[in-house]
Each structure stands twice: as C-alpha cells, then as structure tokens.
Amino acid sequence: MEVSNMTQDVKLHQYFYQWMQLYKLDAVRPVTYRKYEMTHRQLVKLAPDLYMRELSRLTYQQLLNDYASNHERQTVMDFHRHVKSALIDALEEDLIDRDPTRKAIIKGVQQRKHKTKFLNQHETQALLNILVLDEGVNWDYFILLIAKTGLRFAEALALTPKDFDFAHQYLNVSKTWDYKSAAPEFAPTKNKSSVRKVQLDWQTVIQFSQLTKGLPEDKPIFVNTKVYNDTVNHYLERLCKKADIPVISVHGLRHTHASLLLYAGVSIASVARRLGHSNMTTTQQTYLHVIQELENQDNDKVMKHLASLI
Template identity: 65%
Template sequence: MRTNICRMMTKLQNISENTLFHQYFKEWFELYKAGAVREVTLSKYYINYKRLVQLAPTLTLGHINRKTYQQLLNDYAKTHERQTTMDFHHQIKGAITDAVDEGLIDRDPTRKAVIKGKSPSQKKPKYLNQFELHALLSDLDLGPVPNWDWMLLLIAKTGLRFAEALGVTPKDFDFNHQSLSVNKTWNYKDARGGFQPTKNSSSKRNVQIDWQTIMQFSQLVKTLPEEKPLFVQGPVFNSTVNYQLERHCRRMEVPVISIHGLRHTHASLLLFAGVSIASVARRLGHSNMTTTQQTYLHIIQELENQDNDKVMRYLAGLN
C-alpha cells in the first residue's frame, strides 16, 4: 500500500506543463479520490478519463485555457445531455483547480464555462398514480418464498432505493413497531456482491410500514436466516428486475416505469396525500429537503396551485 502511494506521489511530482491532461487527470483521481468516494462514483471518474483520451488525446496541461477547455466541453456536449455535461465538467474541474493551485496552469480556465448539451430524449413516465399502482400491485405473484415481486411490493410501500431493498434482511424488520431499519445496501454492481454502507448518513433510517404489509412480511421471513438478504440468491442485475416490473405494467396496461420509478411513485403519492416535504425527505433518506424539492418540483407546484385555489375560496367566503 505504502509503495503504491509513494509511486503515485512520484508521478505527480514529475508532472509538468508538457504532461498530457488525461494522464494528469487519471493520476489525480487515483490519488485523491480512490478510497474517499463510493465505487460507483470512482467508476464515473474512470469513464470520464476514457472520454478525455478520446476527445483530447494530445491536450497538455500547458495548453489548457478558456478556449481549449470550452471546446472540450462543447465536444463532449455533442453526444450528451446538459446535465451529464455538467457532471463531466464538475469532475474535470476538480483536477484543474488543483493544477492551478500547483502552478501547472496559469489561471482557472473553467471560470465562466458555458455548459451545453443535446436536446433531452423523451422521458419515460417517472411514476404511477394511485389507481395505476393499485393495478400493478394486484398483479404481483406473492408466493411463500421471496421473489422479485416481493421486492417490488417492498419498494412500492417504503420508497427504498434498489440497493437498499437488496440489502434488507429478516433482522431489519421490527414487527412490533411496524418498521424497517435501513442500515446497509447490497453491492449488486460487483459480481462478488456483499453488504456495503448506505449512500449517506441520512440514508440510515427507520421506515414505518402499514400493518397489512408488515403482516405479509412477518409470514414471509419467519423461517428465514435473520442476517441473509431476502432477495439475493446470486448475481443481481438491475435490468432483470426492471424487466419483471415492465411485464406487470404491460399486463395491467399502465405506464411502464423503472424500479427507481416505484420509489418516485411512493414519494409522489405521499405528497399528493398531503404529507409534508420534510417527512417525505426523511422517509426517502434524502440528505436535505432541497433534494426532495428539486426532484418533485412539478408535484409541489401542482399542490401549490391547489392551495392557491383553496385560499381564494376561503377568502371569498369571508365576505
């Protein structure tokens, strides 16, 4: 371990203005980000490194300026939507900021960068309404042993993330208090699997469950090993579970949504039912309410319009 760190430090010390930028970027994130960020985030750094090799194979640190950096962003944006380009910019900017601090680049070329992107593709429906969800749930095959349909039910009733649902064990249920402890996830992106921490500290939470659902799960898990994940029997693929969900959606003639769409459905129905944004944020494990507000802005605006109508009717009745 120490040898690897020394080798990496030596590489960075040998960096000059003639060093290829993609080489600097790779050595930078391997030193500063590996072990400090989640594996999924680190994989995005590797993906962006490969994009740098494709888009700017000969660009050196000494040739990075506002013009060359903007051209890099423009080239990336030709095949990516604006939000993806923004994510690319943020990761690249981190390395460039350090290069400026180290005197490898004269001034920050990312200042006032213009983020572009191709037109967004037509978005699939993100959530179902109450009647569509009821139809979907009625089509689930909830047999005596755990299967993907049981996991669809759990996500629909709790709003768990996919990896959180995979990490659920019988021990996580508190049947007396009708709640589920979310305290870990399952690393389904690695063929070896295994438990891993939640997305952030706010993701650790207790989620209340309605009595009918908690009774169903109490019967399901009563003879199962307490610390073994309910839904993992081997390698897990997100696409497999999404396909199962799609089959139910098509059979019941409701909009086809993804597993993450079930989480959106859960939150959306709670907001429409009048549950506060703060409560929904805690239930979803969001780190702050801003995330919830941004994700469900369209619903919040619709609810505000309904509130305005109520206010006007009330004030008119005071005459």
C-alpha cells in the first residue's frame, strides 16, 4: 500500500508504518530508525483502532495523554515529534484536512530520580586508582579511555589501533560500532561534529601505545564478541562500589570528563568540540548545573575585585 494511495479509512498506526518505511528507512541511521519502530509499536498498543478520519485535536491529545501516563516528558516529546512529522505529511497529501497536533500539550510523569550523572575529581581518581592495567585489553582500559577522552560508548567500541596518532598525541574519532544490531559493524558517527580529533595526555599515550602494540590495525580494540551496554555498566558499578564512590554509568564517565574540564576553566566551546556536540547549546543544556555554579563563583570574584577598587 503506497502512502499516496491511502484514504482516510487507514488506521493511524498503519499510515505511520508506511510513512516511516517510505521516508525514514535507509535515510536515517539504523539506531534512529529503531526509535521510529518503537513509536510504531506504541501506536499499535495505545491506538490499535484509531483511524485517520477520526483524528482531531481531541483524539490526538488523548493519545499523547495515554502515552504520558507512564513516560517522562522528554520521552513524550520525542514520541510527539515522530507522529507529528508523519501527520504533517498526511496533511500535505490531503489524507487529513487539519493538523490534529496543533497546540498539543506535552505532559509526562514526574522525572524519576536518576543515578549520579558524574563524579568529582577525587572520586574519579579513586576509580582510576583501582583499575587493573597490566593484563592486556580489558574493560578497565575501556573505562580509563572514556574517563580521559569523554568518548561516547559506541565511539570507544569502534576504536582501532590505527585511530591513535601517538606521535601527535591525539585520537581520530570517525566512526561508531553498531553494537545493538544483530550483525554489529562499523557505523557513521552521531553527527558531522562527532568526527573529530581528541587530544591525549602523555600518560594515556604511553598506556595505549603499549596496549595496542601487535594488535590488528583495523580491528576494534575492545570488541571480540557481542557487546552489551549493560555488561559494561554492571562491571563499572562493581568498580564504583569497590572504590566506595557513587555508582555511575559508562555514559556518566563522559559527563564526568566534561564536568571536570568545565570546573578546570576550559571554555564551553572547547568542551563542545571535544565531546563532538553539534553546537554549544547542547553542551550548555547538558551541563547547566555546572555552568551556573561556575557563574556564581565568577560573580563572587567580580564582587571581590570591585570591592578592592578605591
């Protein structure tokens, strides 16, 4: 059934399925397409018998409210963006005669209490102190690398020995490892800004030049079987408990890296480039609490300076 041949007698979830296959399949990254598939499954679950002809602001708002009853607001926003995109196309194709998503209200359950997002410098040092780095390639080296570079999980998995430029002390980040797929393989980075060179400190250069010696140049360093994010997170959890510090996730190591740089006085622009953010707004929103704390410290410095003037 082609989208262009559809009538209002098609169900919403059927239209969305055809729409995402036509416009999104092979046009977005596989990991992104899986999010559209998840939205489709939710539509089937929440509105199995909702027809396109029955769509109105009222029925669409009810759909959003049902979804929001057990999801956080940001998740509801993502769901809304997916469905809205499809329905705007349906409107242009005259499959519906009005935009049912107009002025939709995004709700959601109260944000759940999340785990600690990042460690302070003392806690980070305590974690690094217990890493075992004399047994060849292991998750301890993986954890060390993310703590020192702020790489994303999939970026770190995709690293090969030839991505390291030890002479110039930097790391080439140009790909990710699609660990979620049935047949994992190299995949593009999250965005164009994610293709970057990450400067390395001399200690990390020495450690990884020794680790990668003799390894296949173009094979992932940390992948020799199917890898699961939960496996590494559970391993990191055990390390955190052993070091008697707050438990964080592997992604929390990325937050830790960025936060420590900001507290050290590194500019937001430099942190954004190092993390591979597409713009500084992402960095500012993610680390707002750190930036506000630093601004308060700056205000104190300003006041002390002005008070010293006669």
